[in-house]
Amino acid sequence: MGTNNIVILAIESSCDETSASIIKDGKVLNNIVATQSVHEKYGGVVPELASRAHQENLVPVVQEAIFSSGISKDELSAIAFTRGPGLMGSLLVGVSFAKALAYARGIPLIEVNHMQAHILAHFIDEPNPKFPFICLTVSGGHTQLVLVKDHLEMTVIGETQDDAVGEAFDKTAKLLGLPYPGGPLIDRYAKQGNPKAFVFPITRMPGLNYSFSGIKTAVLYFLRDQLKVNPNFIDENLADLCASIQYSLIEMLLIKLTAAVKEYGVKEIAIAGGVSANSGLRETLSALALKKGWNLYIPKFEYCTDNAAMIAIAAHYKYLKGEFSSLDVTPLAKMKL
Ligand code: KG4
Ligand code: ZN
Numbered sequence: 001m002g003t004n005n006i007v008i009l010a011i012e013s014s015c016d017e018t019s020a021s022i023i024k025d026g027k028v029l030n031n032i033v034a035t036q037s038v039h040e041k042y043g044g045v046v047p048e049l050a051s052r053a054h055q056e057n058l059v060p061v062v063q064e065a066i067f068s069s070g071i072s073k074d075e076l077s078a079i080a081f082t083r084g085p086g087l088m089g090s091l092l093v094g095v096s097f098a099k100a101l102a103y104a105r106g107i108p109l110i111e112v113n114h115m116q117a118h119i120l121a122h123f124i125d126e127p128n129p130k131f132p133f134i135c136l137t138v139s140g141g142h143t144q145l146v147l148v149k150d151h152l153e154m155t156v157i158g159e160t161q162d163d164a165v166g167e168a169f170d171k172t173a174k175l176l177g178l179p180y181p182g183g184p185l186i187d188r189y190a191k192q193g194n195p196k197a198f199v200f201p202i203t204r205m206p207g208l209n210y211s212f213s214g215i216k217t218a219v220l221y222f223l224r225d226q227l228k229v230n231p232n233f234i235d236e237n238l239a240d241l242c243a244s245i246q247y248s249l250i251e252m253l254l255i256k257l258t259a260a261v262k263e264y265g266v267k268e269i270a271i272a273g274g275v276s277a278n279s280g281l282r283e284t285l286s287a288l289a290l291k292k293g294w295n296l297y298i299p300k301f302e303y304c305t306d307n308a309a310m311i312a313i314a315a316h317y318k319y320l321k322g323e324f325s326s327l328d329v330t331p332l333a334k335m336k337l
Helices: 047-069 088-105 114-123 165-175 183-190 213-229 233-264 279-292 309-320
Strands: 007-012 017-024 032-035 078-084 109-113 133-138 143-150 153-159 268-272 295-297
Touching: 007 047, 007 088, 007 309, 017 047, 017 309, 032 047, 047 088, 078 088, 078 114, 078 309, 088 109, 109 114, 109 309, 114 133, 114 143, 114 268, 114 309, 133 233, 143 233, 153 233, 165 183, 165 213, 165 233, 183 233, 183 279, 213 233, 233 279, 268 279, 279 295
Parallel strands: 007 078, 078 109, 133 268, 268 295
Antiparallel strands: 007 017, 017 032, 133 143, 143 153
């Protein structure tokens, strides 16, 4: 088969975003995302509600992706889906839909690893990082330093031993009384605050690993003590609190990234995942890259958080290598890179 007219429908449903995308010959034609708002009032994603919302959203989202791309269903060469990692119920909705459609149309099925897809989002548009590059993947469920040798060949060289950095953003935001997901709100308030106003711990794990659970406890006790003295402490210091928490989290991320660059001697650097939308991280890392002479790649905002375009580009590379899945493939809540 040549590289012409490879048309893939990709589906992402690992957490609380239902998304579909069409890719033709490696060019992403669209990226339809339905964000689930039902979780806001619960302060976190409720798995059962997430799978129900995926069931409601998936057909309209896929229909819109097909319709707005101008392709006909008959042109589809394969159906791709996120196999994991993610919430089992949410994954199951996407996997079942993808299987049914592939079976009905008699075309191949392509499973995609969500974490690999976050990294491959860098190949949706140019410029693309050159191999080998180091990717710092920062999301709500993962924090990984990955050595990327080729599109489909990557090794985790460091990762969090407990909470993910996105989780640290969301959990500390919750302590500040902010709604879920708190990461983007910390980002927004931090812009008006002083990052040195308060000092929160910078945890240093051995090697290239991370730990983000300590900061949550530190913030909890700090707030408890301050609120005893001044019940309005959070309201009066929200911007400084957000800026100081964000400062510690970014420091932790960049200390290990710098160590990885030194250890592997690679100066092509990328960031990926939901937290790579953080403006403080983007600015601090851009300044660091300039100082150190790194070539830095930062994804467009729409490709940072969960989306099907990244699943589509990953599927395109798998299609070229003939990496297809059988119809009895099952979702994996935990899935290694
Ligand atoms: O990659 P993603 O969309 O989903 C997972 O695969 O987990 O990442 C979601 C995470 C959440 O923790 C959210 O708070 C965080 O990304 N996030 C941010 C920002 N935008 C999203 N964290 C800090 N600053 C942001 N601007
Ligand atoms: Zn993700």
